[in-house]
Structures are given as C-alpha cells and as structure tokens.
Amino acid sequence: MKYLEEFRDPELAQKLSRKIKEVVGRERMTLMEVCGTHTMSISKSGIKDLLPENLRLISGPGCPVCVTPNAYLDRAISLSRNENVMVTSFGDMLRVPGSTASLEQARAQGAKVGMVYSPRDALALARQNPGLKIVFLAVGFETTSPTVAATILQAEKQGCRNFFILPGHKLIPPAMAALVRDRKLRVNGFICPAHVSAIIGVGPYRFLAREFGIPCVVAGFEPLDVLTSILMLAQMVVSGKPEVKNLYTRVATEAGNRKAQELLAQVFAATDSEWRGLGIIPESGYALRENLQGRDAEKMIPVEVEPTREHRGCKCGEVLQGLIEPPSCALYGKACTPEKPVGPCMVSSEGACAACYKYQGA
Amino acid sequence: MKGRILLGHGDGGALTRRLIEELFVQAFWNPELAPLADAALLKLPRNKIAYTTDSYVVKPIFFPGSDIGRLAVFGTANDLAVMGARPLFMTCGFILEEGLELEMLERVVASMREAAREAGVKLVAGDTKVVERGSADKIFINTSGIGELLGWASLGKPLRPGDQVLVSGHLGDHGVAILGARGELKLSLPVASDCGPVWPLVSALRKAGVAVKWMRDPTRGGAASALNELVDGKKFGITLMENKIPVRPAVDAACEVLGLDPLYLANEGKVIVVVAKGSGDKARSILRRLPMGSSAEIFGTVVAKPAGKVIINTEVGGTRVLGMLAGAPLPRIC
Amino acid sequence: MCLAVPMRVEKIEGSLGTVESEGVKIQADFSLAPEAKIGDYVLIHAGFAIEVLKPRQAEETLNLIRELVREAEAE
Numbered sequence: 001m002k003y004l005e006e007f008r009d010p011e012l013a014q015k016l017s018r019k020i021k022e023v024v025g026r027e028r029m030t031l032m033e034v035c036g037t038h039t040m041s042i043s044k045s046g047i048k049d050l051l052p053e054n055l056r057l058i059s060g061p062g063c064p065v066c067v068t069p070n071a072y073l074d075r076a077i078s079l080s081r082n083e084n085v086m087v088t089s090f091g092d093m094l095r096v097p098g099s100t101a102s103l104e105q106a107r108a109q110g111a112k113v114g115m116v117y118s119p120r121d122a123l124a125l126a127r128q129n130p131g132l133k134i135v136f137l138a139v140g141f142e143t144t145s146p147t148v149a150a151t152i153l154q155a156e157k158q159g160c161r162n163f164f165i166l167p168g169h170k171l172i173p174p175a176m177a178a179l180v181r182d183r184k185l186r187v188n189g190f191i192c193p194a195h196v197s198a199i200i201g202v203g204p205y206r207f208l209a210r211e212f213g214i215p216c217v218v219a220g221f222e223p224l225d226v227l228t229s230i231l232m233l234a235q236m237v238v239s240g241k242p243e244v245k246n247l248y249t250r251v252a253t254e255a256g257n258r259k260a261q262e263l264l265a266q267v268f269a270a271t272d273s274e275w276r277g278l279g280i281i282p283e284s285g286y287a288l289r290e291n292l293q294g295r296d297a298e299k300m301i302p303v304e305v306e307p308t309r310e311h312r313g314c315k316c317g318e319v320l321q322g323l324i325e326p327p328s329c330a331l332y333g334k335a336c337t338p339e340k341p342v343g344p345c346m347v348s349s350e351g352a353c354a355a356c357y358k359y360q361g362a
Numbered sequence: 363m364k365g366r367i368l369l370g371h372g373d374g375g376a377l378t379r380r381l382i383e384e385l386f387v388q389a390f391w392n393p394e395l396a397p398l399a400d401a402a403l404l405k406l407p408r409n410k411i412a413y414t415t416d417s418y419v420v421k422p423i424f425f426p427g428s429d430i431g432r433l434a435v436f437g438t439a440n441d442l443a444v445m446g447a448r449p450l451f452m453t454c455g456f457i458l459e460e461g462l463e464l465e466m467l468e469r470v471v472a473s474m475r476e477a478a479r480e481a482g483v484k485l486v487a488g489d490t491k492v493v494e495r496g497s498a499d500k501i502f503i504n505t506s507g508i509g510e511l512l513g514w515a516s517l518g519k520p521l522r523p524g525d526q527v528l529v530s531g532h533l534g535d536h537g538v539a540i541l542g543a544r545g546e547l548k549l550s551l552p553v554a555s556d557c558g559p560v561w562p563l564v565s566a567l568r569k570a571g572v573a574v575k576w577m578r579d580p581t582r583g584g585a586a587s588a589l590n591e592l593v594d595g596k597k598f599g600i601t602l603m604e605n606k607i608p609v610r611p612a613v614d615a616a617c618e619v620l621g622l623d624p625l626y627l628a629n630e631g632k633v634i635v636v637v638a639k640g641s642g643d644k645a646r647s648i649l650r651r652l653p654m655g656s657s658a659e660i661f662g663t664v665v666a667k668p669a670g671k672v673i674i675n676t677e678v679g680g681t682r683v684l685g686m687l688a689g690a691p692l693p694r695i696c
Numbered sequence: 697m698c699l700a701v702p703m704r705v706e707k708i709e710g711s712l713g714t715v716e717s718e719g720v721k722i723q724a725d726f727s728l729a730p731e732a733k734i735g736d737y738v739l740i741h742a743g744f745a746i747e748v749l750k751p752r753q754a755e756e757t758l759n760l761i762r763e764l765v766r767e768a769e770a771e
Contacts, residue, residue, distance in 0.1 A: 003702045003737060003749055006758055013678035015765035037699050046680020090742075091621075117620075118743025120725055140742075143700065147744045150727040195700050195739065198747045221699075223678040228761050250754040251739060251747050260728045260746065349621060359682040552719035615718035618701045619740070 003250065007222030008045075016227040017050035023234045030056045030186060031233055032322050033226075034176060035141075035193035036063035036350025041221040043359035050227065055234070058322040059355070061175050062193060064140045064168075065092045065348035066320055067275045071308045072139075072168050073098035078303040079135050079166070080111035085301060086129065088114045088122040089137040096344045099309040119151040119165075126155070126163035135297040138165040138286075143195040145169040145286055146260035149267035152288075152295060164297040167287055170273055172196050173204040174284035178275075180212045185322055189233035191226065192218040194248050201256025205244045215242040218252055267292060276344070277317025316343035319352050326353040333357065363464035371458070372492030381490065385468065389475040390485040394451070402486035404451060407510040412447035414438060415506035423470065423500055425543035427535075427554025430501055431470035433630060435477035436559050437581065438507040443561040444577040444633055446517045446568070447509030449481055455489040455504040462500050470501060481559045483507065516573040516638060521598055525575060526642035527662030528635045530563050530655045531556070533585050534613040537627025541620070549619070553612050556654075558631035563655050572645045573638035580634055583687045584626040588634055589662075589672045590686045599671045602662040602684065626687050636664065700741035702749055705734050715740055 033039055039059040042048065048057060061067050077098050080087040087103065094104045094115060107113040112132070116122050119136050126134035138148045148165060155163045172193060179185055192205055197218045205216045215236035219229035229247050236242055246252060266289070273285025288296050314336070315329035326332050326345070336342040338357060345351035363385065370377040387395065394402045416438050423430040439449040454474070458467065478485055535556040542551030560579060567574050580588040593599050609617075609624045617624050631654060637645045642660040649655030665673075672684040703715035703722070711727050715738060722740070729745040732738050738745035 003754055006754070008677055010678050012761060012765060016761070017679070019765055044676070044682060045678050046674075046676040046682045047678070049680035050678065118725075120743050143741055143746065146728050146746070147725075147742045150725065150744065154727075195741065195746065198739065223676075224761055225757075227678075228764065231764060247757060247760075250750050250757060257728060257747060259730060263728070358685050548723055550721035611718040612720055615701075615720040619703075619717070619720060619722065621699060 004222060007220065007224040009224060013050065013223055013227060016224065016231055020050075020055070020227065020231050020234055021052045023231065023238060024052050024055050026054065027238065028054045029188045029234060029237055030058060031189045031191060031230060032058050032060045032187045033191040034060040034062040034172060035196065036066070036348065037195075037221055038191055038193065038219075038226065039063070039352055039355050040350050041223075042226060043355040045223040046359075047223060047226055051230065055230070058187075058325065059319070059352035060179065060322055061275060061278060061320040062141070062172065063320070063345070063348050063350040063352070064144070064170065065096055066316060066344045066351045067170060067277065068139055068168055068344070069274050069276050069308070070099050070310060071305070072166070073103075074308055075298065075303065075305045076137055076166055077101055077103055077106050077111075078305045079297060079301060080106050080113050082301065082303055085133045085135055086112035086114060086125065087135050087137065088116045088125060090117070090139070091115050092348045093137055093139060095341065096347045097311070097341060099306055119148045123151050123155055123160065123163050126160050127158070130162060133162050133164060133301060135164045135166055135301070137168060139168040141170060141172050141193070141196050142199045145268065146199060146257070146263055149263040152267050152292065153263065155295070164295050164300060165288070166297045167285070169268070169286040170275065171270065171284050171286070173200070174281050175275060175278065176205070176208060178278055178281045178284075179321065180208065180214060182321070187214065187322065188237045189214060190216045191229050191233070192216050194218065194220045194225075194251065197246075197248065197252040197256070199257045199260045202244060202246045202252065202254050209242040209244050213242045216244040218244075218246045218248045220248045220251065275320075277320035311342045314343040316345045316353075319345050326356040329353070363468050365464050367458045367460060367462040367464065367467065367492055369460050369492050369494065372490060378490060382488075385471055386488055389471045390478065392484040392486065394484060394486040402451075404486065404508075406508070407450075410511040412442050412445045412509040412511050413506070414441040415504065416441065417502065417504040419499070419502050420540065421499060422543050423466070425555055426539045428557035428630070429470060429473050430503060431474035432477045432557050434503040434505045435474050435481055435483070436557055436630060438505040439481040439483055440560045440579045440630075440633075442507050442509030443559070443564045444579050445509070445511065446514050446564070446577070447511045448565070449483045449507055449509045449561060451486050451508045452478070452483050453487040453506045454485055456491070457498050457502040458490065458492050459498040459500050460492055460495045467501070481561065512568065514568060514574065515571070516575050517577075519575050521575055521636055521664045522639065523598060523664055523666045524639035525664040526637050526639060526645075526660050527589075527600060527602070527664065528637065528642060528645055528649065528658060528660050529585065529608065530560070530633045530635070530649050531657040532608045532610045532613065533580070533629055533632065534609055534617065534624030534627040536630045537584070538613050538616045541616070549616065551612065551616055553610065553616065556629055556631035558654055560631060560633045560654070562652055563633055563649055566648050566652060567635065567645060570644065570648050572648065573641050574635055574645075575638060576636040578634050580629045580632055582628050584624070584628060585634060586623075586625040586672065586684050587687050589684070592636075593670050593672060595670060597669050599665050599668050599673065600662050601665050601673045601675060604674050604676045606659050606661040608657050608659050608661070625684060700739040700746060702737045703740050705732055705736045705738055705745075708732065708734060713745070715745065
C-alpha cells in the first residue's frame with residue numbers, strides 16, 4: 001500500500017464520473033473546496049472535465065498566503081529592513097506584494113530574508129546566528145500551526161532567546177461559519193480539508209450540517225478522494241439528508257491529533273483575526289499565550305510600518321469568498337499574472353487565480 | 363596543483379602564462395589551440411555552421427553525476443546538436459574568484475577535457491580572468507561553440523496535427539540533483555545529473571532517416587518551457603499524455619516533498635524531438651538502443667486545437683494546461 | 697500549505713527520525729506523532745510527521761469507492 005497510486009486509478013475515476021453525472025442529473029449544484037491544496041489538486045488532475053456542467057466547484061479561503069492581509073506583510077517587510085533581524089518564511093510569502101513591495105524585493109535591496117521548509121530550520125538559524133533576531137512568519141492553518149507550536153516549545157526548552165514569530169495563523173471552521181452566515185454565498189456542500197482535519201478531527205464541522213443543513217465530506221487530495229467526496233455530497237444534496245462524513249479515515253480520525261491539539265493549547269490562544277476578503281472573524285486566529293509574549297515579533301521588535309494600501313481593482317477578497325471565479329476579475333491575466341502578480345491569489349501556489357491561470361490558461 | 367588562484371593569475375603576465383600552459387593547454391591540447399595566438403585559425407566545413415554561446419554559473423560546482431566543467435562543454439555542444447549541427451570547436455572563458463583552490467580548478471578542467479573528448483569537440487581558444495574574492499562564486503565559465511549543419515530531410519518543416527512528440531528519457535534529474543547537492547534542504551537524494559552529449563541520439567535519428575522536424579534540449583525551465591516556446595503564437599498546439607511522461611520514482615518523490623513539478627526542472631542530457639506522423643515508433647526504438655536514450659518515450663502529439671497551448675491529458679482522464687514557468691523555483695541550476 | 701506527503705519511517709531516535717520515499721530521505725520531527733514506529737507510513741508537513749497512515753482504513757476507503765461505483769453498474 002503506497003497510499004497514492006491506488007487513489008489515482010483511471011478506471012475508477014471514470015466510473016465515479018459517470019455516477020456523479022447520474023446522481024446530479026439536471027439539478028444545479030455548487031460545491032466548495034475549502035482548502036487551497038484541494039484547489040491545486042483539482043486543477044492538476046483536471047477533475048472539472050469529469051464533472052457535469054451544472055455542478056460548479058468553487059474555491060474557498062483555504063489558501064493561507066491569500067487570506068493574510070497586506071498589513072501583516074508590510075510589517076514583515078519592515079522587520080526585514082531592520083539590520084538586526086532576519087525574516088524567515090515558507091516560499092510562497094516571499095513573492096506576495098504588500099502595499100508597496102514584496103519580501104523578495106526587500107531582499108534584493110539588502111534585507112535579510114530566508115526561505116525555509118520548516119519552522120525548525122528557522123530555529124536552527126536562530127541558534128547559528130546569536131547576533132540576529134530570527135523572525136519566522138507563522139502563517140498557515142491548523143495543519144501548520146502545531147509544527148510552529150512544537151518549535152516554540154523547543155526554543156523555550158533550549159533557552160534560545162533570539163527566535164520570534166510574527167503570529168498569523170488562522171482557523172478554518174470559524175471561516176466556514178462566516179461564509180455560510182454571509183447570505184451572499186450559496187453553497188450546497190463542502191469538501192473539507194484533509195490535513196486540517198487530521199489535526200482538528202471531524203467534530204468541528206458538524207455544526208454545518210446540524211445548524212445550516214449543509215453536507216460536508218472530509219476528503220484526501222488524490223483524484224479518487226475528491227471525486228468520491230463530490231459523489232457523496234451530491235447524493236446528500238439530492239436526498240436532502242445533510243451529514244458530515246469522513247472519507248479520509250486513513251489519516252483523519254473523529255477526534256483528530258490529540259498531541260497536536262495539546263501543543264497548540266500550550267502555545268496559542270484563539271483571537272479575533274482579519275482575513276483578506278472576509279474581514280474580521282471572531283476567534284479565527286492564533287495569538288501567543290501570555291507567558292510566550294516574549295516571542296511575539298510584533299510586540300518585541302517595534303518597527304515603523306507604512307500605511308496599508310489595497311491594490312485597486314484587486315478582487316482577491318471576492319475570489320476568496322467564492323463569490324466570483326478568477327477570470328471575472330478585470331486584472332486577471334492582464335495586469336495580474338504569475339510573473340507580475342497584484343494580489344496574493346495569483347502568487348500562492350494554492351491561490352485560486354494561480355491555479356486557474358496555471359492549469360486553465362489565461 | 364597546490365595553492366590558490368591569485369589576482370596575478372588574471373593580469374596577463376607570467377603567472378597567467380604559466381597557468382595557461384601548465385593547466386589549460388596540457389588538458390585541451392590540439393593543433394588549433396597550440397599556437398596560443400590571439401585567435402584560433404579554423405578550417406570550416408562547406409556547409410552552413412551553427413554558432414552558440416552559454417555561460418555557466420551553477421551552484422554548487424560539483425554535484426552528483428557531474429560538475430560545472432562537464433556542464434559547460436555538453437550544454438553548448440547540445441545546443442548545437444539540437445539544431446542539427448555536429449559539434450566541432452569550442453572556446454572557453456573562465457572567470458575565477460581570487461582564492462579558488464588550484465586543485466578544484468584542476469578537477470574542473472580535467473572534467474572538461476573528458477567531456478570534450480566524449481563530445482568530439484576541440485577547445486581552440488580561451489580566456490582567463492580573476493576577480494577579487496567575493497566578486498564571483500568560485501568559477502564562472504562561458505563557452506561558445508561551432509558546429510557543422512548537416513543535411514536534414516525534414517528539420518524545420520512546418521509541424522502538422524498528428525506529428526509525434528518524443529523525449530529521450532527521464533525528466534527532472536538534473537534539477538533534482540542540484541537541489542540535493544545544495545545541502546540547505548537536508549534531503550538525501552539518490553539522483554544524479556543526466557549531464558551528457560545528445561549528439562549521438564540526434565545523429566542516430568538522422569542516419570536512420572527519421573523525419574525529424576524539430577528538436578530542443580529542455581534545460582532551464584524544463585520540458586514545459588521548451589514545448590511552450592514551440593507552440594507560442596502558432597496555429598497548432600501540443601497535447602501530452604501524463605502517463606507517458608518518463609520521470610524516475612525518486613525524482614517524483616523529491617518533487618512531491620518539495621512541491622515542484624518535474625516538467626519545469628532542468629535537464630542536461632535530454633532531447634525533445636517532434637517527428638512526422640507515423641515515425642514515432644521508429645524514432646523511439648532507435649533512441650532506446652542507445653544508453654542515453656534507453657527510456658525514450660512518445661509522450662505527445664501535435665494538435666490543431668487548442669492552438670498555441672500545451673495541454674496534458676491527465677491520468678484520470680481530465681485535462682490541464684501546461685503553462686510557461688512563472689517565478690523562479692530554483693536559482694542557478696545551470 | 698496543507699500539502700503533506702506519505703513517507704516510510706526508517707529510523708527514530710528520540711523525537712527526530714528519518715523518513716524515506718523511493719530513496720529520497722529527509723529528517724523529520726516526530727513530536728506530533730510520537731506513536732509512529734519504524735515501517736509505518738507518516739504524513740510529512742513542514743519537516744514534521746503529523747499523522748500515521750492507517751493501511752486498514754485505506755483499504756476500507758478503496759472498498760467503499762468500489763462499492764459506490766458498483767451500485768452504479770447494478771442500476
């Protein structure tokens with residue numbers, strides 16, 4: 001069992017496609033994949049070609065880089081320009097344009113900016129560079145925040161005093177709640193994230209079926225996972241029996257990863273957080289606990305941050321809410337392309353606009 | 363050789379002369395180079411010649427399966443080969459960083475001599491400059507190459523729907539090998555660069571009379587970029603079959619871990635060939651008879667629509683567009 | 697950024713270990729999946745093993761998928 005090949009079987013994919021068309025029939029249906037990795041994997045395997053025309057798949061706000069507001073990025077850039085600071089980050093953040101610049105551009109001008117694949121690498125840099133303050137851009141959802149929590153606890157244990165984070169983690173279920181409460185969006189079902197669910201379990205989604213009558217399926221990223229979840233959602237929509245089902249039992253359990261949840265609780269506390277496009281959502285972000293405030297770069301390394309500007313014409317906000325598809329933004333493919341992106345949805349490898357451009361063409 | 367490169371090695375005086383004679387001429391000796399005059403005098407073939415240049419700034423300079431020297435020779439030789447020209451002569455310019463260990467330079471030069479022999483080229487002229495410590499990263503190399511354009515029946519003829527697209531072997535090896543060698547990633551990768559001469563592959567196709575219409579070596583930007591350049595603005599497109607794209611399992615695994623796509627990674631010993639409809643099977647078996655072509659595949663077709671685009675038919679029966687590379691996933695890979 | 701890749705556990709020493717897939721080996725932190733054993737497949741995300749893959753459930757899911765499409769044929 002390699003866990004990948006089996007879930008890419010072309011024959012089963014075709015059969016699922018036929019069954020989906022049968023179940024959906026003539027009904028119009030809109031399903032949302034919440035997670036950016038699902039957006040990418042759907043585009044990469046060309047699944048939309050296997051679905052009936054009257055079934056729409058839209059992307060939600062599950063792209064961490066995309067939902068991070070300009071103000072956060074502007075602060076990160078200002079921090080990088082401090083000569084005692086080195087800013088470290090996952091790759092995607094480096095090219096996102098803030099109000100006037102990107103981290104990549106700041107680096108070209110001499111700022112210390114490093115790309116890392118893991119928060120542990122940032123901690124290692126802190127140990128290797130005792131003269132510098134290493135700031136890690138803590139962006140990402142519940143899949144990523146436990147890795148940062150674990151790293152912070154390691155920093156504490158090692159007595160490493162020059163490792164900081166700029167807190168920017170966000171939580172998925174509150175965002176989904178905000179989406180359904182906003183009456184502009186009409187979604188018949190959710191494909192729930194795979195690895196966020198591995199951490200938080202399946203329970204946090206049950207309110208969607210119970211209170212709002214919207215079916216949910218937790219699904220992995222392989223083509224058969226996605227197609228089957230679509231089939232199951234379609235069946236629940238048609239039968240009018242909304243439930244939350246777990247199709248990713250090989251990884252996600254009902255309760256989730258207890259150890260990860262423990263570490264999260266030790267390090268972070270939920271706080272109100274601003275999401276690009278969705279505004280401020282209560283209890284939807286993570287702040288460091290009181291006793292760990294000494295690691296919050298925003299508090300410990302004050303810098304002057306330029307006034308935040310949004311890019312005119314940029315419709316990332318609406319794309320993130322699933323209200324429009326990328327080609328409906330006037331800038332898409334013209335002023336805003338992967339080479340010269342205006343908004344984060346075009347930069348991030350998981351952004352809806354990037355996925356659309358890359359896999360569907362301009 | 364012991365010691366290090368000094369600024370004096372680049373100022374044209376005695377030190378320079380010694381370096382040239384003891385290292386470069388020793389390694390590359392041939393009648394055209396021997397006079398060490400201001401220019402090499404060459405007897406050129408009657409046919410048209412192909413002429414190209416490239417600079418090599420790869421980091422690190424030694425990596426699994428190859429090094430900057432080998433790369434500098436084959437990279438340029440291959441550019442000639444894919445135009446249908448037999449590589450003949452090369453020049454080589456070195457920019458060396460003050461402080462570079464002579465032993466390291468010796469290794470690179472030895473590697474280049476080997477590569478030149480394999481590629482069948484003579485290095486006939488060169489130059490050496492030295493810059494202050496910190497102004498270059500150990501070694502930068504520029505090579506230029508001259509090749510003899512041989513007669514081809516179909517090379518350059520317009521592509522038509524039904525023409526077949528082949529690749530000579532596994533994609534992404536070089537890009538992944540470089541990444542592994544960088545060390546920052548703490549990845550252990552059992553992948554070597556595919557750096558090598560493609561002329562034998564090209565020549566075999568020509569000798570067998572295969573109707574080759576277009577060739578490219580997919581270096582920086584990978585197969586995706588090479589194919590996009592082919593179709594951009596044209597009245598035809600290309601469709602690839604995902605399940606026919608040859609990629610080593612280790613390269614696939616490394617790409618999954620790093621979030622990369624092998625179709626955008628550099629290759630330094632591969633050729634993509636478009637042949638006339640019906641010639642695909644013959645081309646494939648000819649390539650497969652050679653060591654560097656043992657994993658050759660027919661992986662695509664020229665189509666009328668959609669024009670100007672490269673499309674992939676995915677494993678599960680969907681489609682996606684394979685666009686031009688956006689952004690730079692890997693700096694200094696060649 | 698939820699991308700996580702299944703890799704086989706080759707070695708564990710304390711909270712660090714080595715995982716491998718097709719010969720590609722990386723170091724990973726096992727603080728989030730302390731129950732992982734050598735030979736298990738784990739999901740690797742941002743340098744951490746975040747969960748152990750369960751082969752029985754993987755089989756069950758595949759069977760479920762086959763069932764769902766068999767109903768299609770039967771109809």
